Amino acid sequence: MTPNDLQALALPSQSLLAAVRRDAPLVQCLTNYVSMNYAANAVLAIGASPAMVHAEEEAPEFARIAGALVINIGTLSSPWLQSMLLTAQAAKAAGTPWVLDPVAHHATAFRRDAIERLLDLEPAIIRGNASEIIALAGGHSAGRGVDARDAVAQAEQSARDIAVQRHTVVAVTGEVDYVTDGARAVRIAGGSPLMPRVTATGCALSAVVGAFAAVSRDDPYVAALAALSCFAIAGQRAAVQAEGPGSFAWRFLDALAALEDDCLTRESPLR
Template sequence: MQDQTTAGNLLRTMRANSPLVQCITNFVAMNIAANVMLAAGASPAMVHAEEEAGEFAAISGALTINIGTLSSGWLAGMLKAARSANNAGKPWVLDPVAHYATAFRRKAVAQLLELQPTIIRGNASEIIALAGGTSRGQGVDSRDAVEQAEDSARLLAEKHGCIVAVTGVTDFVTDGQKAKRIAGGSPFMPQVTALGCSLTCLVGAFAAATTNAPFEATVAALAVFAVAGTQAGAAADGPGSFSWRFLDALASLTPEVLDREARVTVA
């Protein structure tokens, strides 16, 4: 029997459904994240206001929450949306941007973690700090390698009963027991702002289309980014030309090419 959970097959399913994903993300990421979602074949909606975030989560296929440009009003919307997603049985993804940087962020992330995200995606510094370790993160940029965050990721996944994805040069995904590594991408990617935030949204799209397999959904989303990133990087002359080539690569990526090019290994 053919494996239905290869990245290629999950991409085909995601595009066929074009899932509506409620993305609560930061001001820097909003435009590029929406463009990434549209290029990949999902249907993003940037809805965050406390007045409607809960109602909207109930009609969405998945929810993603990114605390990049957090404020109290937005946090209220995030909490309502996450509770609503939980009540409706919809998966939701947490992106704890620079949560270690201020007391306000640390407290907000603690509140969000209590609502049991289905998936957490962060850079190495964020995941290490979230698991209680000492990271070397500065502002929103990771200064730790993914490899150094693997134990933290497993710990975090087991503690919260969720999938944890650490993204960087080679990504790492775990449910606390099994784990996979996804290689690829481009050195231009950290030079383009908010690609990690955009990936969080795409993880939501795959989770919406594959609700019973969040581990495989996460691996598939990361594989899409890695393969499209490699393709765009090969043709780009810098971060500016990388950006638009990356969107073109996402839009033209076929399931067949994805399965052939994806460099996914068991960790």
């Protein structure tokens, strides 16, 4: 991809960041207990509005008014799965874009069954680490639970296969991220080695992907690369003064909030 091609991609990403901050879209997150607080803070930092509405009695109804839905299976249980399925169905019926984070979906039979049922409800974007994406495509992953033990480059073909078969956008995150819709693809460099040492950074990213999907319903591919670009730039900035994972966590939220609208063109991490 030429520099001009990358610049052409960076420009709509920049406009989406401005749109998130202007519209403050409502992002409904059915996410895990570990990540709720940090994910909500990340959504707020980027300029959107988080709603951690997950109860079966109200979550499907809420999906009809949300700008986007994010489903994360990190702390999965039978009641939560039922709510996730009903809420994804409601989002699909309402035309609400939704993002799937298949956390450790390959670890147990319960999770494998859950992810297949969720995939059938047609997420607009799937965001996972390399091990999760390889396993999702039916390949052999070195991952154990939530850990990514495979390189992103090893997951690129798996991501393309899933994107084509499921008519979705797949974002693989790691040292250098990879986003594809099966026809288009781009890599995103940046971030910091401290990011995987902070619990819920990936979950927070999925929630922020939802914020961008809410303002880019016609092109979830650009939504995904805009969200990942914001994380890459903010992570790089936060790491400069961070003394370790603890100080990085709050500096990262500050860096997200401080992103200038034009940073996605001035400091574009697209490769």
